[in-house]
Amino acid sequence: MRRRLLRGTVGVLALVALAVGGVAILLTRLVPDRASETCAVVLEDGTRHVLDADQADNAALITAVTVRRGLPARAATIALATAVQESKLRNIDYGDRDSLGLFQQRPSQGWGTPEQVTDPVYATNAFLDGLVEVPGYTELPVTEAAQTVQRSGFPEAYADHEPEGRAFASALTGHSPASLTCDLPGQDDAAAPAEAVSARLEQDFGIATTAAGGAVVVEASALPGQDPQRLAWAVAHWAVATAVDTGAGTVAVGDRVWQRSEGNEAQWRPAERAPAPAGTVRIS
Structure with a gap:
């Protein structure tokens, strides 16, 4: 009798473990792992x-x-x-x-x-x-x-x-150019981040912008200060750090570009297109 009870208990526990494991796997697939979405500054x-x-x-x-x-x-x-x-x-x-x-x-x-x-x-x-x-x-x-x-x-x-x-x-604040990157999920194919980027720029920086061609172009001269290149990097790093909220996928500043699609390999790389004017940031 004891052996039968023991075997029955073990069987129930095994079924519970399988069920719990199945739920965990399902949740892992359904719920994004936010801890894997990280941003780093490398000095x-x-x-x-x-x-x-x-x-x-x-x-x-x-x-x-x-x-x-x-x-x-x-x-x-x-x-x-x-x-x-x-x-x-x-x-x-x-x-x-x-x-x-x-x-x-x-x-x-x-x-x-x-x-x-x-x-x-x-x-x-x-x-x-x-x-x-x-x-x-x-x-x-x-x-x-x-x-x-x-x-x-x-x-x-x-x-x-x-x-x-x-x-x-x-x-x-732009004092350490090209030092902040983020490892984020891929950009939604249907994403149109320009509106969200513009809203956050106005909320955080107080900058009113307009979108053109699916991108937001920011002139750092709209911010207080006498160093447009530094301020442009402030906006560019901000755009990367807020991309999980806005859906931004590409940030270009000067002759550098960050692309979300590169995942954990995303770095500030030389831009293939002509460099943007000093003090200008393009977010899309």
């Missing part, structure tokens, strides 16, 4: 910093707002390190007590309504409004500058995220 010394595509999208938005405001790259470094520590660069709808959003800002502490602090553009501007009021913030350690704004219970933790904050800030 001149070979150091590599990686975020998943959702995090990189938020990093691009945060940095675009600093560029839009004409703030130095150090502001982006501090903001990114803060958001990594507070929310892992995710716009979350929960947190300690009533903390919400990218920067875990608390409506009860005067940061805004729940709807406002979970709006990434509003939240970023609210953080930067506080940061620019900190005397000499560009010269302060990240921990001190961030803590003056945030009043966190764990202020030392901000410094832990300065390396990736600085790397992505440098790329997304």
Whole structure:
């Protein structure tokens, strides 16, 4: 009897395992593996910093707002390190007590309504409004500058995220050309990303654009600053980092081009067509 019961139990467990395995396989096929969608910044010394595509999208938005405001790259470094520590660069709808959003800002502490602090553009501007009021913030350690704004219970933790904050800030402000690439799923054959790209450009950078021939052409001179080539790289890297949202498949800047279709081999390669004028970015 015991042997029969044991054999029966083993058989049931085997069937359960097969069923669970089958469900897992089905889910793997039906649900995209978002962890495989990554963006990386590779520094001149070979150091590599990686975020998943959702995090990189938020990093691009945060940095675009600093560029839009004409703030130095150090502001982006501090903001990114803060958001990594507070929310892992995710716009979350929960947190300690009533903390919400990218920067875990608390409506009860005067940061805004729940709807406002979970709006990434509003939240970023609210953080930067506080940061620019900190005397000499560009010269302060990240921990001190961030803590003056945030009043966190764990202020030392901000410094832990300065390396990736600085790397992505440098790329997304255009100070490190051709350093940011993403490994994303192939572009939908039916995709028409121009409208989505234009909407994000207006939201993040405050740039109004028009699409022509299925592409969006951005003149970096529309942004504050006196270095159009650097600003063009800021927009180009932003376009790559937000491509999972907009559906963009090709980004060209100067004589370089990034093509999503190359997958994990996607790099900034010499463009086959004539190079774009300095300070111009073409996104399609």
